[in-house]
Structures are given as structure tokens and as C-alpha cells.
Amino acid sequence: MSDAELVLRSTRVITPEGTRAAAIAVVRGTITAVLPYDAPVPEGARLEDVGDHVLLPGLVDTHVHVNDPGRAEWEGFWTATRAAAAGGITTLVDMPLNSLPPTTTVDHLRVKQDVARPKAHIDVGFWGGALPDNVKDLRPLHEAGVFGFKAFLSPSGVDEFPHLDQEQLARSLAEIAGFGGLLIVHAEDPHHLAAAPQHGGPRYADFLASRPRDAEDTAIAALIAQARRLDARVHVLHLSSSDALPLIRAARAEGVRVTVETCPHYLTLTAEEVPDGASEFKCCPPIREADNQDLLWEALADGTIDCVVTDHSPSTADLKTDDFATAWGGISGLQLSLSAVWSAARERGYGLEDVVRWMSARTSELVGLDDRKGAIAPGRDADIVVLAPDETFTVDPAELQHRNRVTAYAGRTLSGVVKSTWLRGERIYADGEFTDPQGKLLTRTP
Numbered sequence: 001m002s003d004a005e006l007v008l009r010s011t012r013v014i015t016p017e018g019t020r021a022a023a024i025a026v027v028r029g030t031i032t033a034v035l036p037y038d039a040p041v042p043e044g045a046r047l048e049d050v051g052d053h054v055l056l057p058g059l060v061d062t063h064v065h066v067n068d069p070g071r072a073e074w075e076g077f078w079t080a081t082r083a084a085a086a087g088g089i090t091t092l093v094d095m096p097l098n099s100l101p102p103t104t105t106v107d108h109l110r111v112k113q114d115v116a117r118p119k120a121h122i123d124v125g126f127w128g129g130a131l132p133d134n135v136k137d138l139r140p141l142h143e144a145g146v147f148g149f150k151a152f153l154s155p156s157g158v159d160e161f162p163h164l165d166q167e168q169l170a171r172s173l174a175e176i177a178g179f180g181g182l183l184i185v186h187a188e189d190p191h192h193l194a195a196a197p198q199h200g201g202p203r204y205a206d207f208l209a210s211r212p213r214d215a216e217d218t219a220i221a222a223l224i225a226q227a228r229r230l231d232a233r234v235h236v237l238h239l240s241s242s243d244a245l246p247l248i249r250a251a252r253a254e255g256v257r258v259t260v261e262t263c264p265h266y267l268t269l270t271a272e273e274v275p276d277g278a279s280e281f282k283c284c285p286p287i288r289e290a291d292n293q294d295l296l297w298e299a300l301a302d303g304t305i306d307c308v309v310t311d312h313s314p315s316t317a318d319l320k321t322d323d324f325a326t327a328w329g330g331i332s333g334l335q336l337s338l339s340a341v342w343s344a345a346r347e348r349g350y351g352l353e354d355v356v357r358w359m360s361a362r363t364s365e366l367v368g369l370d371d372r373k374g375a376i377a378p379g380r381d382a383d384i385v386v387l388a389p390d391e392t393f394t395v396d397p398a399e400l401q402h403r404n405r406v407t408a409y410a411g412r413t414l415s416g417v418v419k420s421t422w423l424r425g426e427r428i429y430a431d432g433e434f435t436d437p438q439g440k441l442l443t444r445t446p
Contacts, residue, residue, distance in 0.1 A: 007041050009049040014056040015376050026382040029424030050386050057376050058090025058383030060363040063309035069115045070100020075314045075403050077119035083401035085121050085429040087335040088418045090383035096129030097161040104129040105137045106144045120439030130172040138175050145443025147367040148182030153219045154190040177232035184235040187219035200325035202277035207324035211286045216241035224251045233257040238311045240266050240285040242295035259306045264340045265331050279320045279327035281408045307362040310337045332402045339414040382425040391417040
């Protein structure tokens with residue numbers, strides 16, 4: 001490490017080989033070596049010794065709705081990326097909706113990139129969108145560097161992003177498979193949703209009944225069938241129904257290329273505890289029962305579920321009415337996801353190495369960034385989080401960086417305080433203070 005410009009040192013560094021005392025050498029934003037804790041520090045190198053705080057790789061959140069431009073009053077790149085940095089996230093991939101325009105053509109992608117570039121406190125990449133009428137735009141978007149394509153199998157909630165029926169799904173998936181791309185899918189079946197009781201009103205039990213598990217299960221089964229037929233690569237977004245897990249396990253055993261994510265709110269919140277009228281807990285698919293949650297954790301542990309992402313989907317506070325049928329469905333989680341998942345994981349006997357695998361390593365692999373992100377290892381970007389895992393805090397919405405400080409975690413005591421966040425060897429957040437934006441716009445590696 002003779003040419004190191006920065007050395008980050010801790011008695012607890014999470015590396016792919018395990019947790020150990022180590023010194024991380026950084027040159028021009030890249031990790032060049034991970035050495036023993038007491039390795040000599042080169043003359044002229046800056047030493048940051050964080051003692052017993054844990055150094056872990058920056059999280060990579062591949063499911064974020066930034067909504068900018070067009071609905072920037074809901075969220076924006078400035079506020080979203082600050083919230084992410086405060087929560088230990090150093091890379092996010094932005095969903096193609098709910099911005100205006102949606103990221104469904106190359107021109108629309110350029111608009112979004114131009115808006116994001118001066119505001120990004122962390123690194124930002126982009127998903128494209130697959131709509132009924134934009135098959136011709138999919139390859140150009142792929143060549144322009146999007147990481148894959150988002151599709152809905154039921155109404156998305158915004159008119160400018162219509163869902164795909166099964167025939168349209170087949171056309172889009174065949175096109176994407178033809179150039180080796182990835183389709184990521186909101187999998188709920190519209191016919192099952194339409195057949196479910198739709199009472200409306202403030203009772204969470206009524207809302208839960210309106211989004212039954214079989215809507216997810218049926219849509220996932222249909223997606224797997226299409227992926228099997230076309231030998232396509234697909235990814236199931238925000239899995240909440242544990243009933244779908246046997247389908248997924250069987251498909252993988254057959255060699256179907258399907259990966260799966262879930263979200264912090266499905267792992268840490270339960271239907272039994274959602275107060276009536278509290279639509280800050282509303283998301284689609286919904287937060288389900290405690291026994292369902294237990295099975296999601298088991299699937300994370302055995303690898304059936306690959307990763308954990310936020311599905312950060314904020315809105316203005318006035319859209320979070322006490323009627324679950326009409327309130328906006330989305331949970332804001334960027335700043336709190338690491339602490340929420342870690343708090344629940346440690347209670348279930350999992351370690352920070354597991355959390356890093358679910359929220360950094362595997363998300364990086366999903367989007368092909370694992371040559372640059374997702375691990376403290378030579379050759380990777382020096383994206384590093386300093387975490388005090390045993391310190392606790394009580395969630396105060398007023399202290400959140402999200403544009404609209406509505407949170408399902410208000411008043412909860414969580415473990416794991418992010419002391420500082422580093423992006424390519426530069427400290428971008430520490431103790432509530434931020435630098436000017438340092439993030440880069442990322443594109444898929446060819």
C-alpha cells in the first residue's frame with residue numbers, strides 16, 4: 001500500500017472472506033488492498049481509524065422511485081440521495097416511474113440523466129420501462145445503458161405507465177431475451193385483484209383482503225412460465241407472499257433464470273400491528289401477517305430470496321389519506337433501511353455479514369455492478385459505511401432527509417447508527433452533515 005492516499009482502519013471490517021480487523025488502502029477512489037490492521041501507514045497517506053465501529057461496503061439499492069422530474073414534489077434526486085447517504089446507501093437504481101416523462105425512450109432517459117447529474121449525492125443508475133407500445137424502444141434503451149426493464153402485470157397507479165397483459169409480456173420479454181437483458185416485474189394478477197373484495201375505507205384488514213396472496217402467486221407462476229419458454233432472465237420485485245416460494249424454488253431447480261427481492265417493510269412490519277387509517281403503511285403488494293414474514297426470513301436465509309431493497313416510493317403527505325383504497329401506495333425507506341433490517345436480523349440470529357450480502361453484494365450482482373460495488377475488496381470502489389451496530393435511535397420523522405417526512409417507522413427504536421458514509425474514498429456524510437453532490441451517473445457495463 002505504498003502509494004495509498006487514504007487508509008481506513010477498524011477492528012471490524014466486513015470483507016468477502018469474513019469480518020476481521022483490517023486496514024483498507026485507497027488510491028484515487030479505488031480500494032487497492034485490504035491489509036492487517038497494524039500494517040504500516042505510508043508516509044503522506046491520510047489515516048482514518050474508526051476504532052470498533054464496523055466498516056461495511058456501501059449498500060446498493062436497486063429499487064428506488066425518485067419521481068424527478070415531473071413529480072419532484074413527491075421526492076427528488078437531491079433529497080433522495082441525501083437520505084440514501086445518511087442511511088449508508090452509496091448507489092441506487094432509479095425506477096422508470098413515477099417521473100414525468102417515464103424512462104421509456106432514450107430521449108426520456110436523457111431528460112432524467114440531465115436532471116439527476118447535478119443533484120446526486122451518491123451514484124445513480126436507471127431502469128428502463130417496458131410498456132405495451134414501446135417494444136421498439138427496448139434495445140435502444142439497453143444500448144444507452146439502462147440496467148434492465150420494469151414492467152407491471154397489473155395497473156401501476158399512474159396512467160402514463162400502463163401494465164402488460166400476457167401477450168404483451170411475451171412480446172417484450174422475447175425482445176429483451178434477444179439482447180440478453182433483464183426484465184424486472186411487479187407481479188400481481190389483475191383478474192385476481194378485480195375478484196377480491198374492494199370495500200375501501202380505513203380498515204387495514206379490508207385493504208389486505210383486496211390484495212390477496214393468490215394475486216402474487218398467479219402472476220409469478222405466469223412470469224416463470226414465460227421465462228422458461230423463452231429462456232429469459234426475470235426478476236420478481238418486492239415479494240410479499242410466502243405462498244409463492246415453492247414456485248420459485250421449483251423453477252430454479254429446473255434452471256429457470258429467476259431472481260427475487262423483498263423489502264424491509266415486509267421483513268420488519270406485520271399486518272397485525274398496522275393501525276386502521278394509517279396509510280403510511282400502505283404498499284402494493286401489502287404488508288402481510290407475521291407467519292408470512294417468518295417464511296420470508298427463512299427464504300432469505302436459504303437463498304430463495306436473493307436480496308433486500310427499499311422500494312422507496314414516497315408521495316406528498318396529503319396523498320396519504322386514511323382511506324386505504326384511495327391513499328397512495330408506497331413506503332419511504334431509504335434513510336432507515338439498513339437500520340430496520342439490521343434490527344430485525346439480529347433478533348433472528350443473523351449477522352451484519354448476512355445484511356451486507358442481501359443489501360450490497362447481491363444487489364450489485366443483480367445489476368452487473370459487482371466488479372465495482374458491493375464488497376470491500378481490491379479493485380472495488382471505496383464506497384464504505386461506518387456503522388455503530390449496537391447504538392440505537394428512535395425514529396423522528398423531522399430528522400429524515402426525505403422530501404416528505406412520512407414514515408411507517410415513526411417512533412420505533414432501531415439499532416445501527418450510520419456514523420459516516422464514503423463514496424469512492426470521499427466522506428460524503430458524517431454526523432448529520434453532507435458534502436456537495438459527489439455522485440456519478442452509472443450505466444450498464446456492456
